Amino acid sequence: MKAKLFVTDMDGTLLNSEHKISRGNKHAIKRAVEAGVVFTIATGRMYASTLPYAQELELDVPIITYNGALIKTASGKELYASYLEEDLVKDLLDFAREQELYIHLYSEDKLYFKENDEHAQYYQKMCGVPGNAVGEDIYKYTYHVPKMLIMGSTPEEADAAVELVRRKFGGRIDAMKSSPTYVELIKPGVNKATAIAKLAEILEIPSEQVLAIGDSSNDVSMLTSVAISVAMGNANDEARAAARYMVTDNEHDGVAEALERFCM
Template sequence: MTIKLLATDLDGTLLRGGKPVSEGNIAAAQAAAKAGTIVTIATGRMYRAALPVAEALGLDVPIITYNGALIKSTSGKVYYEHYLDEEICCRIADFCAERNWYLQSYSGDELYYSDYGAFSKRYEISQKVIGKEVGYEGMKEKVSKMYKMLIITSGPDVTPAWMAELQAEFGDSIAMTQSAPDFIEIIAPGVSKAAGLTKLAELLNIDISEIMAIGDANNDLPMLKAAGFSVAMGNATDDIKAVTDAVTGNCDDDGWAQAVSKYILNQ
């Protein structure tokens, strides 16, 4: 099996919670690149939150960010962009304001909050980025180049009901995914890590059978299913492991590097 493109999730996969990329994973990424495999990051994160991680790998690679809405290399080359409709963004802001739901938006790789509090502080710490509180009305003035909107719910027990409300209101004018139990990530229809990966493969003239994907969360599922060979982290849930071709070690034990060693370097 020859792997020409490796697509990896970040949090819980390449990255341990809140920590830099481990030396073991950096060494594995560089070894894979030396062996001829392009290593790409596929994440729900914004570009500027993913960029330092990609730079830590020491490679100039394309990064699939915002769950596939923006593909941009570490050196700044834009491969692909897909925005949310501006009118839909305004309606989402009003919808959340009526329900007092906490909302974040990502316009032109800038981060905005409906209000600054515990949710936004937690997010800034985990992503190592700083946003700006603009209110719901302020968000409606910043809807150009909107890659993603994110609702953080009051808890995973209410998330399905909130998603159902959004689905009933907006239907197929939006797509939704989750990278955490209390996250509702809103993107344009047709946008996903899988679609981003497929687009990148086309641009690089790589067949889907030559792609390996590795991840741990629900928003990784489309990407894992799309790749020719898929690997679940040992810390992934059982439903993720059930659809992959292989399972590697836990994130905390450099399971990512273990997968690269076994399936790309054949060691």
């Protein structure tokens, strides 16, 4: 059976190393949408960072952001939102300070960090959204926080941060890597899989016609939950193990290959 709902991760999947959508992927997406496929995005990025890509593709469908904590249409209609408790946000800020880790948060779809250091500068350049350096006033922005992000200087530092968070907070927070140095902090039970299930229900698309494609650890939940799961050629070991199928990497139009194989 061909996929009717095609859900793609962004970084390392839909986007190449220059954080752009290739001409080949754009062409395949346009053909698929014209053929009736519902094409959308599920990403760890904030909504403000994802929206320009949805607009570039001329999509007006619900997009999944913050690793599943927010589902919102490209035209701005919010369909679902889940936020961290304010006390937990403060505890995570304290933890990062104690461990001397870079951390930032998102409140009301705005980016906040203590200092505009090299981590903050890199992230702003990557996501295309300017952030706010607020020092200790970051504790004033603990409301409507869908997720937080720790950035390590090395993959090993990020791995260690995941283990530290899991030991310290247990079931209060889920910690997972979305890139070699990014550690996503999100509410337990909120992930791309649950968001895709909600979206498929909203769109009235049978579960057997849902496809997800990704490359990283924060994609594992959706890859293990959908009928058609695809890993990119550049995927890490966790994503590869979770997926049923494999396509080429994000430098060679893996998304276009998946559209051709499973939708067209």
